Amino acid sequence: MLLLQFSTSHYCRKARLALGYKRISYKIENLTPGLHILKVKPLTGLTTLPVLLPQIEGQQQLITRSAAPMAIADSTEIFKFLETYQQEPALFLPNHEQQTEAWMLEDWLDESIGTAARFVYYQFRAGEGKQIDPSVFSQMVIGVVRQQYRINNATVKLAASRLDTALEELSNRWRKSDYLVGSSLSVADIAAAALLSPLALIPQYRQAHPWLFERIVQVHQLCGEPLPPGL
Numbered sequence: 353m354l355l356l357q358f359s360t361s362h363y364c365r366k367a368r369l370a371l372g373y374k375r376i377s378y379k380i381e382n383l384t385p386g387l388h389i390l391k392v393k394p395l396t397g398l399t400t401l402p403v404l405l406p407q408i409e410g411q412q413q414l415i416t417r418s419a420a421p422m423a424i425a426d427s428t429e430i431f432k433f434l435e436t437y438q439q440e441p442a443l444f445l446p447n448h449e450q451q452t453e454a455w456m457l458e459d460w461l462d463e464s465i466g467t468a469a470r471f472v473y474y475q476f477r478a479g480e481g482k483q484i485d486p487s488v489f490s491q492m493v494i495g496v497v498r499q500q501y502r503i504n505n506a507t508v509k510l511a512a513s514r515l516d517t518a519l520e521e522l523s524n525r526w527r528k529s530d531y532l533v534g535s536s537l538s539v540a541d542i543a544a545a546a547l548l549s550p551l552a553l554i555p556q557y558r559q560a561h562p563w564l565f566e567r568i569v570q571v572h573q574l575c576g577e578p579l580p581p582g583l
């Protein structure tokens with residue numbers, strides 16, 4: 353398998369965590385933001401990464417599941433593909449109601465909270481956190497991302513408020529149990545651990561929510577994935 357990714361993307365981290373949890377071996381191709389569209393759009397019709405290619409060119413014979421699609425776009429679709437590709441260890445909970453709850457959390461984390469974390473993170477990197485990489489190149493990339501997603505003081509304020517609500521909800525669940533839903537790792541735990549990982553570099557979140565970063569570390573360890581920057 354080949355994972356097309358941006359090396360720093362928290363959505364690509366989400367896909368890597370799932371691959372790691374299932375102990376599926378894969379290769380990575382890091383794409384350059386902007387130029388990635390030339391490769392990705394013809395494959396998926398979308399512009400976002402991660403994209404998983406189940407069959408590596410020239411190695412088709414190694415894939416025994418003949419019905420594997422050519423390219424899978426979107427981290428949520430990658431979860432679904434991996435679960436059918438290799439059932440154990442299961443990412444889906446055996447109880448149907450609990451799995452539905454895990455999907456609800458996963459979708460909310462994906463569509464709302466992962467974006468909010470991106471806004472707060474790039475605001476930090478452009479201001480207080482500039483010294484993490486003050487190079488002209490890094491600041492230029494941060495500037496482009498801020499423009500692309502319309503990250504400014506007003507949108508960051510709304511994102512920070514959404515994150516506060518998310519942290520309340522996740523704290524209620526993760527401080528009571530090792531898992532957000534049910535009694536084993538699910539798509540919700542992986543989504544939360546990946547999509548909130550950019551906050552590990554921001555001192556105010558580190559100080560206010562130590563339990564969050566303990567859980568992010570635990571999920572990474574379970575998935576055999578190197579820890580995110582700051583942890």
Ligand SMILES: N[C@@H](CCC(=O)N[C@@H](CS)C(=O)NCC(=O)O)C(=O)O
Binds near residue numbers: 362402425
């Ligand atoms: N819901 C998507 C979101 C992925 C996403 O937002 N990826 C960003 C990188 S973090 C991206 O590819 N942005 C480039 C673009 O939109 O052209 C997923 O889960 O895969």
